Amino acid sequence: MTLVHNWHLGRRMEYPYFESRPKRQFAAIFNINRCIACQTCTMACKSAWTYNKGQEHMWWNNVETKPYGGYPQSWDVKTLKLIDNGENTWYTNEKDEKLSPYGVYEGDTIFEAAAKKNLNQWAVGYIPEDKEWRSPNFGEDVAKSNKPDEYSSLPEHSRWFFYIQRLCNHCTYPGCLAACPRKAIYKRKEDGIVLIDQKRCRGYRKCVEQCPYKKPMFRGLTRVSEKCIACYPRIEGKDPLTKGRPMETRCMAACVGQIRLQGFLDDNPKNPVTWLIRHDKLALPLYPQFGTEPNIYYIPPRWAPRAYLRQMFGPGVDEAIEKFMVPSRERLAVMSLFRMAQAIIFEYKIEEGPKVFETVIHGKKFEMFNDTVIGYGEDGQEILRTTIEEPIHIRDPKYLNSI
Amino acid sequence: MKNGISLFKYGASLLGIVFLSATIYAAEETAPGVKGMSEEEFTPTKEVLAVKYVQADKPYHMDVESLKDRFKDAKGVKVALQKQDKAFPNGGGSVSSAEVKAVHDGTTIYFQISWSDPTKNVRAIAVQEFRDAVALMFPLGAVEVTPAEHFSPRMGDREKPVNLWHWKADWEADLVAKGELEDVEAQYPNMHDDFNTNPYSAYYHRELITSVAVLSGGRAANNLLSQPGRGRTVEDLNAEGFGTLTTQDHQDVNGCSHYEDGTWTVIIYRSLITEDPHDVQFVPGGNSYFNMAVWNGEEKDRNGQKNISTQWHPITLERVAWQ
Ligand code: SF4
Ligand code: SF4
Numbered sequence: 001m002t003l004v005h006n007w008h009l010g011r012r013m014e015y016p017y018f019e020s021r022p023k024r025q026f027a028a029i030f031n032i033n034r035c036i037a038c039q040t041c042t043m044a045c046k047s048a049w050t051y052n053k054g055q056e057h058m059w060w061n062n063v064e065t066k067p068y069g070g071y072p073q074s075w076d077v078k079t080l081k082l083i084d085n086g087e088n089t090w091y092t093n094e095k096d097e098k099l100s101p102y103g104v105y106e107g108d109t110i111f112e113a114a115a116k117k118n119l120n121q122w123a124v125g126y127i128p129e130d131k132e133w134r135s136p137n138f139g140e141d142v143a144k145s146n147k148p149d150e151y152s153s154l155p156e157h158s159r160w161f162f163y164i165q166r167l168c169n170h171c172t173y174p175g176c177l178a179a180c181p182r183k184a185i186y187k188r189k190e191d192g193i194v195l196i197d198q199k200r201c202r203g204y205r206k207c208v209e210q211c212p213y214k215k216p217m218f219r220g221l222t223r224v225s226e227k228c229i230a231c232y233p234r235i236e237g238k239d240p241l242t243k244g245r246p247m248e249t250r251c252m253a254a255c256v257g258q259i260r261l262q263g264f265l266d267d268n269p270k271n272p273v274t275w276l277i278r279h280d281k282l283a284l285p286l287y288p289q290f291g292t293e294p295n296i297y298y299i300p301p302r303w304a305p306r307a308y309l310r311q312m313f314g315p316g317v318d319e320a321i322e323k324f325m326v327p328s329r330e331r332l333a334v335m336s337l338f339r340m341a342q343a344i345i346f347e348y349k350i351e352e353g354p355k356v357f358e359t360v361i362h363g364k365k366f367e368m369f370n371d372t373v374i375g376y377g378e379d380g381q382e383i384l385r386t387t388i389e390e391p392i393h394i395r396d397p398k399y400l401n402s403i
Numbered sequence: 404m405k406n407g408i409s410l411f412k413y414g415a416s417l418l419g420i421v422f423l424s425a426t427i428y429a430a431e432e433t434a435p436g437v438k439g440m441s442e443e444e445f446t447p448t449k450e451v452l453a454v455k456y457v458q459a460d461k462p463y464h465m466d467v468e469s470l471k472d473r474f475k476d477a478k479g480v481k482v483a484l485q486k487q488d489k490a491f492p493n494g495g496g497s498v499s500s501a502e503v504k505a506v507h508d509g510t511t512i513y514f515q516i517s518w519s520d521p522t523k524n525v526r527a528i529a530v531q532e533f534r535d536a537v538a539l540m541f542p543l544g545a546v547e548v549t550p551a552e553h554f555s556p557r558m559g560d561r562e563k564p565v566n567l568w569h570w571k572a573d574w575e576a577d578l579v580a581k582g583e584l585e586d587v588e589a590q591y592p593n594m595h596d597d598f599n600t601n602p603y604s605a606y607y608h609r610e611l612i613t614s615v616a617v618l619s620g621g622r623a624a625n626n627l628l629s630q631p632g633r634g635r636t637v638e639d640l641n642a643e644g645f646g647t648l649t650t651q652d653h654q655d656v657n658g659c660s661h662y663e664d665g666t667w668t669v670i671i672y673r674s675l676i677t678e679d680p681h682d683v684q685f686v687p688g689g690n691s692y693f694n695m696a697v698w699n700g701e702e703k704d705r706n707g708q709k710n711i712s713t714q715w716h717p718i719t720l721e722r723v724a725w726q
Contacts (some may be wrong), residue, residue, distance in 0.1 A: 001435060016435045016491075052618045054587050056594065121492035122436065127703075129531045181492060181706045182646050198620030202648070203628060204706045206492065208530060220528035220587050222621040222629035223573075 001115070004173060008288035008314065010100025014111050015173045016122050022192035024264035026170045026230050027273050028252060029283040031299040031338065033324065034259040037063050037140070037163040044254035045167070049229065054221025057133040060228040061167045061251040067308065068139030071166075072128035075214040076287065080311075082124040083113045088289060090315045101281060102288070102316045109291025110175055110212050122178040125210035133217070146305070154303060155325070155362065162301040165259070167251060168215040168228035169286065169294030170194045176227070179210030191264065192295065193230040201225055212290040235344075245377050246344040258339035263346065265295065270347045272334045272375070280331055282323050284313040299324055326364045332388060333373045341384040345375035356389060436491030437645060440557070445550045447692060447715040452480045454505040454512065456687065456721040461511070467661035470670050474515050479504040482695055484518075484710040489557060490645040494708025497699045501537070503716075509723045512685050513672045514539055516695070521665045524700025525572040528590040533705050536698040537669050538569040541683035541691055543641070548692050548715045556694045556715045558642045566683040567640040567648070568656045570669050572700070574636040575660055584631035627654070636660070637671055641681050645707070653679045675720075688722040 003012045004019035045061040062071045070076060088107030095103055108116060110123040117124065147158040170187075171177075174194050177185040184200035185207060187193070196207065196216065201224040207216040208225060216227040231249035233239065239247050247253070252262040263273040276283045276297070283297035300309045302321045309317040323331065333350045353370035360366065368388060375384045433439045455477045462469035479502045486496035501518035516537050527534045543564045548554045559565035577584050588594060621629030627638060627650045637656040642648045658671040675685040683691060692715040698704035 052615070054617075054619075056587075119492075120488070120494075127531055130529045133530070179492075181490070182648065196620075197624075198629075199624035199626050201621065201626065202706070203527065205530065206706070218530040219619070219621075220530070220590060221584075221617070222619045222626075223527065224621040224626060224629055226620060 001111075005099065006109075006173065006291060006293050007099060007101065008285050008293050009105040009109070009291060010096070010102060011104050013109050013173075013291050014115060016111075016178050020187075020189075021172065022187065022189050024190075024266040025172065025192035025295055026235065026262075027265040027277065027295040027297065028260060028262035029273060029276055029297045029299065029338075030165045031259040031335070032162055032164065032301045033299060034257045035063065035163040035165060036257045037065070038256050039063055039137075040254045040256045041165065041251035041260070044250040045228075048231070048250045050226075054219045055226070057130070058217045058219070058226065059136050060215070060217075061165070062136055063163050063165045064137065065140045065142060065161050066164050066304075066312075067144050067161065068142045069137065070139070071136040072132035072214050073135075073138060074132075075128065076312075078126060079110070079124075079212045079214075079290065080287075082126070083108050083110055083289065085113070085116070092315050101278070102284075102314050105289055105314075107289055109289065110210070111173075111178065111291055121206075121210070123175045123210040123212075125175065125179070125212065127205055127209045128214060152303075155321075156305060157303040160304050162304050164286075164298070166213065166215075166286075167296065168194065168230070169213055169292065169296045170228075170230055171295060172293035173291065174211070175290070175292050176207035176211040176216050179206040180204075181206060188232075191230075191232075191235055193232055193235065194227075195229060195232070196225055196227055198224060198226075212287065212292065213294070242343040245379065245383075247342050248344055253339075253342045255339055261338045261345075263344045268347060270349070272337050272345055272348050275334055275348075276331075280323065280334075281316055282320050282331060284316045284320055287312060288314045326361045326366050329367070329369055329371065332368065333371050336373050336386050336388055337375055337384075340386050341375060343377050343383045345383060346378050347376040347380075349374045349376070353387065434645075438489045440489065440555065442550055444556055444713050445548075445553050447548045447717050448480075450480050451717045451719055452503060452505055452693065453478055454507050454685075454718055454720040456723055457506045457508055458724075459508050465657070465672070466659045467668055467670055470513065470659070470672075471515075471668075473506050473508070473513065474504045477504040477506050477515075479515075480716060482712045482716065484695075484697060484712055487557075487696075487707050487709050487711045490707050492707055495696075495699070495702070495704055495710040497702045497704070498697045498710040501695065501697055503693075503695065505718070507675060507685070507687065507720060509687065510674055511672050512675050512720075513670055514693075515668065515670045516697075517666055517668045518697055519666050520697075520699055520701075522699075522701035523572075523662050523667075525576045526585065526590060527573050527700070528585065528587055531703075533700040533703050534698070535572040535667060535700045536570060536704075537667070537671075538567050538696050539671060540565050540567045540642075540694045540696075542566075542715075543681070543683055546692070548717075554715070555644070556713060557711065558645050558647070560644050562643070564641055564643045564681075566681065567638075567642060568658075568671050568673070569638045569640060570636055570658045570660070570671055571638065572660065574633065574638075577631070577633070578636060582631050583633065626650075639682070651679065651681055653677075653681075655679060655682060685720055687720050690717060690719045692716060693718055 001014040004015045050058040092103030113124045143161045145159045150158045184197045203223045216225045234247040237244045248262045252260045351372040356370045357368035370389045377383045457473045459473045504515045524535045635657045637658040639651045639654045639656045656673045660669045696709045696711045
């Protein structure tokens with residue numbers, strides 16, 4: 001084992017390989033507050049990559065209802081149990097912007113739990129059986145009621161559920177990659193995308209076992225495992241639509257609810273993805289305690305119980321929700337970039353506009369300015385331009401009935 | 404290693420300890436997750452597997468029934484097996500021994516391996532299912548295994564390659580299946596009809612569905628495991644240490660099996676000499692070494708999770724008796 005730094009955990013942790021970060025990391029932000037669980041993303045992926053024989057059970061992208069849903073069933077509860085040592089807490093008194101923005105995690109990661117239990121493999125895990133991959137939307141829209149007699153009111157509902165959108169996290173320290181005894185799984189230096197080499201894979205299912213997010217899937221027909229490929233041809237700009245520019249993946253681009261923004265985590269503070277994750281800390285990793293440093297980030301749902309959310313997204317939850325409820329001028333502008341273009345945005349610029357609205361939200365003053373936000377592509381060219389106030393189009397009465 | 408975990412949580416301030424611990428790892432492990440081997444493991448066993456020359460024509464059916472007679476007078480060796488405990492992931496331990504016999508007829512060499520396994524696992528289509536398997540391993544080239552040589556009996560080593568013959572129970576099932584590959588419907592016969600009682604359903608049109616070409620990375624990349632129509636039950640591979648196992652471009656080995664009363668009998672055969680430089684070559688009158696492993700599918704054995712012998716076993720080939 002070597003020691004690597006995991007900034008989600010705010011500390012070093014054990015991992016079988018050295019720390020080696022890609023030039024820029026494939027990453028995405030999902031605003032849970034906006035998801036309507038229409039599964040358009042799920043079908044966009046299905047129809048591109050897993051429509052074939054032997055892939056019937058595969059949903060590289062899926063949307064499940066929390067707390068009861070799970071694909072495969074109860075994947076998160078089962079993995080949380082495996083790392084539970086009775087003291088999986090966070091030490092949040094001291095933080096460092098760069099090294100430990102959420103504080104320090106004091107429990108075990110999947111790697112540390114395996115070493116502690118002397119498992120003689122790299123990470124704890126389990127293989128979900130075929131029946132657990134069935135009914136991928138089991139538990140849909142089923143609410144949990146903490147106080148059944150009470151009406152719900154914000155900020156926290158007592159009767160709640162929310163949707164969680166899931167795909168491979170293209171982790172910085174992938175459990176799947178660590179688990180593979182053949183080194184058939186690799187993380188690309190250029191964009192951090194994690195892939196299973198389909199020639200080297202021998203269907204051992206160690207990745208299925210040790211990915212805590214259960215995103216590698218075994219294909220019985222071809223006897224090897226497959227997983228989300230981050231639509232890498234699009235990321236490489238091979239799709240003619242964006243004329244050579246890196247393009248967002250199928251599941252991102254298809255998002256009807258406009259909850260998704262995909263791009264790269266890099267060092268540019270004016271990269272909208274980097275800004276929302278590293279600078280604003282509005283978007284949080286999913287189950288950071290697993291220790292893989294996952295790269296899909298979530299804006300937590302503001303109505304769900306905080307304890308549940310803290311378990312799921314770490315201790316950054318309270319601050320993120322507060323920020324989301326009363327967005328700052330810059331935050332509002334950056335959030336307007338979600339789903340405005342298919343080409344990946346590498347940088348944004350804000351041109352200030354006039355103040356158009358003012359109110360008080362949960363006792364806090366909120367001001368809205370009609371700023372213009374501009375998104376730039378990899379080549380520095382403008383990709384899009386949008387305003388905070390969405391333009392209103394009034395249809396000519398002549399066309400009232402036409403579609 | 405275990406103490407390390409709690410100490411290193413606050414990383415940066417404990418650099419000194421980090422360094423110390425790295426030194427300790429190095430003493431225990433030759434590579435991450437790989438423990439060093441004992442001198443004993445570099446010494447071959449005393450017992451020699453004599454490959455008897457038998458004059459016999461090739462039977463019409465290459466099955467255990469037709470081939471078993473030629474092993475009648477061959478003296479077998481009993482190979483002790485144990486859990487694989489050197490490279491991550493460790494595992495195995497459910498099969499404690501196997502018997503190996505070998506004969507040749509001047510052109511082909513036959514190995515017969517038998518071991519007891521109360522459960523027969525011949526399919527690996529469901530995600531939680533693993534197959535029974537057995538493999539023989541030979542050093543590549545003219546090698547003298549001595550303690551000084553340090554030729555690893557566990558998957559060989561860098562610059563010390565091995566040739567492996569891996570028999571898989573599911574490949575045998577594939578061989579006789581339609582299209583020479585057991586389809587997912589072999590495991591899930593009603594997969595498309597569970598909720599569908601209409602025999603003329605528009606939802607599932609078997610012919611239409613099966614007429615769509617299979618989109619598969621494994622097949623596109625020419626992964627032998629994914630291909631239908633391999634025409635064999637044994638895979639011919641090479642390795643140069645843990646994690647380096649690679650399928651050969653040229654497949655030369657085949658085999659057959661029989662399972663009865665909780666015992667597997669597997670016969671693996673190949674011509675004594677091949678043209679492939681990556682293959683072990685057998686010369687009557689000459690010698691070589693073998694080692695082996697058995698996988699118990701019921702115990703979810705696969706890859707390094709296997710029952711292994713930890714030493715090389717010498718092989719001598721009887722000369723051809725010309726008549
Ligand atoms: S989410 Fe799972 S499959 Fe994806 S990179 Fe992380 S460990 Fe691997
Ligand atoms: S990134 Fe592409 S392959 Fe991965 S889940 Fe989304 S659509 Fe599927």
